[in-house]
Structures are given as structure tokens and as C-alpha cells.
Amino acid sequence: MTRAIQPPTPTAWLSTLLLSIGLVQASLAEDTSTDEPYSSQQLAVLAGNCASCHGTDGRLAGAVPAIAGRPASALESRLLSFKRDEIADTTIMDRIAKGYSDEELAALATHFASIDKQ
Amino acid sequence: MSQDNGRSGLTRRQLIQGMGAASTLPLLGGVAPFAIGNQSAGRVVVIGGGFGGATAAKYLKRANPAIDVTMVEPAEVFYTCPFSNLFLGGLRELNAIAHGYDELRGRYGVKVIHAMAEDVDPDGHRVSLSNSDTLDYDRLVLSPGIDIRWDALEGYDEAAAEKAPHSWKAGPQTELLKRQLEGMDDGGTFVMVAPENPFRCPPGPYERASMVAHYFTQHKPNAKVLILDAKDNFSKQGLFTAGWEQLYGDRIEWVGLSNDGRVTRVDANNLEVETEFGTRHQADVLNVIPPQKAGWIADRAGVTDDSGWVPVKAETFESQRVNDIHVVGDATVATPMPKSGFCANAQAKVVAAAIAATLEGSTAPDPYWANTCYSLIGPEYGISVAGVYRVQDGVIASVEGAGGLSPTDAPEATRALEAEYAVGWYNAICQDTWGTEA
Numbered sequence: 001m002t003r004a005i006q007p008p009t010p011t012a013w014l015s016t017l018l019l020s021i022g023l024v025q026a027s028l029a030e031d032t033s034t035d036e037p038y039s040s041q042q043l044a045v046l047a048g049n050c051a052s053c054h055g056t057d058g059r060l061a062g063a064v065p066a067i068a069g070r071p072a073s074a075l076e077s078r079l080l081s082f083k084r085d086e087i088a089d090t091t092i093m094d095r096i097a098k099g100y101s102d103e104e105l106a107a108l109a110t111h112f113a114s115i116d117k118q
Numbered sequence: 119m120s121q122d123n124g125r126s127g128l129t130r131r132q133l134i135q136g137m138g139a140a141s142t143l144p145l146l147g148g149v150a151p152f153a154i155g156n157q158s159a160g161r162v163v164v165i166g167g168g169f170g171g172a173t174a175a176k177y178l179k180r181a182n183p184a185i186d187v188t189m190v191e192p193a194e195v196f197y198t199c200p201f202s203n204l205f206l207g208g209l210r211e212l213n214a215i216a217h218g219y220d221e222l223r224g225r226y227g228v229k230v231i232h233a234m235a236e237d238v239d240p241d242g243h244r245v246s247l248s249n250s251d252t253l254d255y256d257r258l259v260l261s262p263g264i265d266i267r268w269d270a271l272e273g274y275d276e277a278a279a280e281k282a283p284h285s286w287k288a289g290p291q292t293e294l295l296k297r298q299l300e301g302m303d304d305g306g307t308f309v310m311v312a313p314e315n316p317f318r319c320p321p322g323p324y325e326r327a328s329m330v331a332h333y334f335t336q337h338k339p340n341a342k343v344l345i346l347d348a349k350d351n352f353s354k355q356g357l358f359t360a361g362w363e364q365l366y367g368d369r370i371e372w373v374g375l376s377n378d379g380r381v382t383r384v385d386a387n388n389l390e391v392e393t394e395f396g397t398r399h400q401a402d403v404l405n406v407i408p409p410q411k412a413g414w415i416a417d418r419a420g421v422t423d424d425s426g427w428v429p430v431k432a433e434t435f436e437s438q439r440v441n442d443i444h445v446v447g448d449a450t451v452a453t454p455m456p457k458s459g460f461c462a463n464a465q466a467k468v469v470a471a472a473i474a475a476t477l478e479g480s481t482a483p484d485p486y487w488a489n490t491c492y493s494l495i496g497p498e499y500g501i502s503v504a505g506v507y508r509v510q511d512g513v514i515a516s517v518e519g520a521g522g523l524s525p526t527d528a529p530e531a532t533r534a535l536e537a538e539y540a541v542g543w544y545n546a547i548c549q550d551t552w553g554t555e556a
């Protein structure tokens with residue numbers, strides 16, 4: 001379901017130029033990685049929804065716990081358990097986790113694990 | 119995504135304008151490489167500094183700090199509608215729902231202009247402001263929220279709102295309603311007029327009724343709440359009704375459309391309303407939540423349709439009518455997503471990613487959105503409705519099996535936890551949107 005936004009012609013041309021002369025934004029350079037299932041831009045969009053309750057980059061601690069910098073394996077198994085209704089006192093994360101594939105949850109776990117707690 | 123008649127995100131004129139004086143690169147094919155002279159990766163103007171606008175500005179800068187982002191918002195202090203009901207209920211001070219723009223300016227380098235956007239010229243890609251400035255854009259983001267339809271309910275105009283406040287935009291209207299509640303005699307009736315769908319925050323009126331009832335239990339033990347509703351069903355109805363019964367007994371009365379609940383005339387001077395079938399109700403405090411539409415600047419930009427709201431393309435929230443203008447938040451038609459601050463924030467992040475990608479000439483990521491609307495029925499009694507959304511067959515769709523309501527049979531401990539998480543959510547979304555540290 002990836003949908004290309006048609007690049008405006010001059011910008012596309014310009015990007016090519018910039019790439020070729022090596023004056024490219026770091027963020028643009030990240031886009032070229034092919035070994036990861038999700039681009040950094042895609043991960044940012046996936047993870048963006050988590051920030052609404054866990055704070056920007058998942059760093060806010062409070063009634064809702066911070067998720068940044070926790071081990072990926074712990075985050076992933078927690079998310080999968082939410083999704084499978086295996087955690088008794090859950091209020092909301094069961095309803096949210098069911099909206100994502102196991103692969104997406106794993107990618108989110110890795111993403112938040114890689115962010116500094118601050 | 120349409121790029122009709124050869125118009126692109128960046129016009130040639132803009133490319134040339136953007137070229138810094140220091141640039142020594144030759145013109146190639148008559149087009150100047152604008153990004154080299156001033157390091158700008160494109161100009162985005164954001165109108166509105168509420169949930170959608172402030173989030174869009176921040177996440178554009180996070181996506182690519184070289185994008186030149188200017189946000190236009192008249193208010194220096196933004197009061198959130200979320201938790202304004204808690205202020206009415208006496209659970210929160212007004213300054214605890216106030217937010218500013220220091221993070222956007224200081225940490226992210228967004229240019230924040232405190233003015234009103236007065237007009238949009240979509241062909242010229244230009245916005246004119248109340249301070250006589252103009253701003254050129256490659257992409258425009260509109261998140262103007264709602265405006266009241268002052269012509270939609272007989273007797274309810276701007277003057278009437280000074281006597282019978284709507285309090286559906288937070289700030290002075292919220293304070294007015296609070297003062298009226300405090301000044302009301304014990305034994306009086308708070309009458310709320312609730313609108314048809316669609317409107318900002320579907321569970322909002324019923325949370326407000328709950329918070330007013332809570333305030334009455336503390337300060338006016340004999341006062342009542344009467345809700346006159348233009349609908350037969352409302353958001354989280356079963357949960358609200360059960361919670362009201364448990365916490366407030368028969369203090370709250372709800373009259374739906376089928377029982378002549380639809381108010382057709384307001385007499386703000388006498389605090390009286392009349393329904394469809396001629397029943398008159400006398401209020402001691404009258405709160406009219408009137409029909410709404412997208413903020414008027416959306417009309418100026420030519421993006422609204424006959425409904426008064428803005429149709430958008432599902433993937434990018436770009437206007438269906440005007441190129442290079444993206445619209446987020448309450449102003450849009452985004453069903454099944456509700457008109458919530460949570461959704462405005464989520465939509466803004468997807469738009470920021472799409473614009474950043476477009477300006478770089480790369481592919482926009484797939485959109486993902488989520489929503490959780492918490493409502494407080496009492497200080498320790500929270501309920502919620504959630505949803506996860508994606509694009510399916512070109513339209514926004516709820517992901518099946520995800521989301522839904524708090525369970526009807528939950529124990530008190532669960533309600534208390536949800537009340538705590540509501541506060542956690544509020545702190546997080548305000549940190550994420552304005553950088554406010556609670």
C-alpha cells in the first residue's frame with residue numbers, strides 16, 4: 001500500500017543534482033537503506049502515534065510509562081502480550097496493539113529500544 | 119496526488135527567489151538550485167497553533183530541520199479544550215490547560231508569528247496576514263479548528279454567546295461558564311444544548327455534563343443537569359449512562375431527539391430554549407453547543423465543500439480541491455476518525471512526513487493513525503474509546519478488531535486507572551504538541 005507522492009519536477013531534478021554533488025541532507029541519505037523492512041521515515045510515522053500518550057520519542061514518564069531505551073525484546077514481548085490479551089489489568093494497550101501486525105510491533109520495539117532514555 | 123497543469127510544489131519563481139546571493143553555482147536549465155544558497159529545503163506555512171498546527175510545525179522540523187517552517191497563530195497562550203471540562207468541574211486550574219510556543223521557537227527553529235491569516239491565494243502560493251505581511255509557501259498546512267455557525271440556530275449569535283456561552287473554544291468562554299456555574303443558586307438547573315453530528319469532540323458534551331454534576335455534588339447539592347440533544351445516540355452512551363447513575367443518581371437528565379430534545383430557538387436574555395415541538399425549558403445557566411464548521415480561513419483557501427468541512431485525500435490529507443494545501447484536525451472530513459485533539463496530532467505527523475518526503479522528492483511513508491478519547495465521569499472514574507486507522511481502498515478505515523470502548527462491566531479499579539491514564543495522556547500530548555512539561 002505504499003503510495004508514491006509524485007515529486008514536483010524541479011524538486012526531483014534538484015534532489016538528483018544535490019545527490020550527485022553530495023550536498024544532501026542526512027535525513028535524505030537515510031532513505032536509501034534497503035536492508036531494513038521499514039525506512040526511518042516509515043518508522044517515524046509508525047511510532048508517531050505512540051508519542052501521543054508516551055511523549056515525544058516515547059520518553060515521558062508518568063502515569064503512562066516511558067518506552068524509550070527499554071530492551072527491544074522486553075518491549076516486543078509486552079506488545080505481543082497486549083495484542084493477545086495475555087495481560088490481566090490492561091485498559092487500553094490491548095485495543096491499540098490489535099491494530100498492528102506482529103512485524104510492525106517488532107519494528108516499533110526495536111525503534112524505541114534504540115532511543116536514548118535522555 | 120495531483121500536480122495539475124504542470125504546477126509543482128516549487129514554482130520556478132520561488133526557486134529563483136530562494137537562491138541565496140552567495141550561491142555561485144551556475145543556473146542549469148534556467149532553474150536555480152535554491153537549496154544550496156540558503157540551505158532551505160522548501161517553505162512550509164502552517165496556519166493555526168492548536169493540536170494540529172503546532173504538531174505539524176514540530177514534526178516538519180524533526181523530519182528535516184532545513185525546511186523553512188513558519189507558523190501563524192494569533193494567540194500567545196493556547197488553552198486546550200481537552201481538560202477544560204475538568205476546569206469547570208473544579209479539578210484543574212485554568213493555567214494547567216495553558217500552553218505556549220517556546221519549544222517550537224527555541225528548540226525546533228519554527229518561526230512563530232502571532233497574527234491572523236486573513237487570506238490565502240492558492241495560485242500565487244501566498245498567505246496574507248493581519249499584520250500586513252505576506253508569506254510565500256511551497257506547501258501550506260491548515261489546522262484552523264472549528265468556527266461556530268452563527269446562522270444555524272435561531273437566536274444564537276455572538277452576542278447571545280456572551281450570556282449563554284458555548285465554551286467550545288477554550289479560554290474566555292470557558293471562564294465565563296465557570297463564573298456562571300459558581301454564581302448559580304443551589305437548586306438551579308444547568309441546561310446544555312448538544313448538537314447533531316458532526317461536531318468537535320463527540321464525547322465532549324457528556325464529559326462536560328459529568329464534570330458539572332461533580333461540581334454540583336461538591337458545591338450545589340440540589341442543582342440539576344439537563345441535556346437537550348439533537349441526536350438519539352451519543353459517543354460512549356452506555357458507559358456515560360452507567361457512570362452517571364452510579365456517581366450522580368438522577369442529577370443528570372438526558373433528553374434525546376425522539377423525546378423532543380432538539381432545540382430550535384434560543385432566548386439568551388431569558389436563558390430559555392425552545393424545542394422542535396414547542397417545549398420550553400428555563401435554565402439558570404445555559405450552555406449552548408451550536409452547529410459548527412471548519413475555521414473560516416479554509417473557505418478563503420477554497421478547500422471547504424457544501425457541508426462547511428474540508429474533504430481531503432486520505433493518504434496525505436492534501437485538499438481534494440486545491441493543490442499543495444494540506445488540512446488537518448477538526449476542519450477535515452476524516453471519518454471514521456473523530457474530531458479529537460488526538461487525531462489532529464496524529465494527522466499532523468502524517469502530513470509532516472508526507473510534505474518532507476515530497477519536498478525531498480522521495481516517496482511518502484504509509485500513513486498510520488490512532489486515537490484514544492478519554493472522558494472523566496468523576497475524578498476517579500475514567501472511560502475511553504480507541505481506534506487505529508489506515509488507508510484501505512483509497513479511504514480511511516478503522517483497523518478491524520482493534521480499538522473500541524472500555525468494557526461495560528469493568529471494576530472500579532479499572533475506571534480509576536483510566537482516570538489516571540487520562541491525565542498521563544493529557545500531559546504527553548501537550549508535551550508532544552507544545553513541549554509543555556507538566
Ligand SMILES: Cc1cc2nc3c(=O)[nH]c(=O)nc-3n(C[C@H](O)[C@H](O)[C@H](O)COP(=O)(O)OP(=O)(O)OC[C@H]3O[C@@H](n4cnc5c(N)ncnc54)[C@H](O)[C@@H]3O)c2cc1C
Pocket residue numbers: 165166167168169170171190191192193196198199200201202203233234235236261262263264285286287318319322323326413414415446447448449457458459460461462490491492493
Ligand atoms: C470541551 C471539549 C473537550 C475536549 N476534550 C478532548 C479530549 O479529551 N481529547 C481529545 O483528543 N480531544 C478533545 N477535544 C477536541 C479537541 O479540542 C479538538 O479536536 C482539537 O482542538 C482540534 O485541533 P485543531 O488543530 O483542529 O484545532 P484547534 O486545536 O482549535 O487549533 C486551531 C487554532 O487555529 C487558530 N486559527 C484559526 N483560524 C486562524 C487564522 N485564520 N489564522 C491563524 N490562526 C488561526 C486558532 O486560534 C487555534 O489556535 C475536546 C474539545 C472540547 C470542546
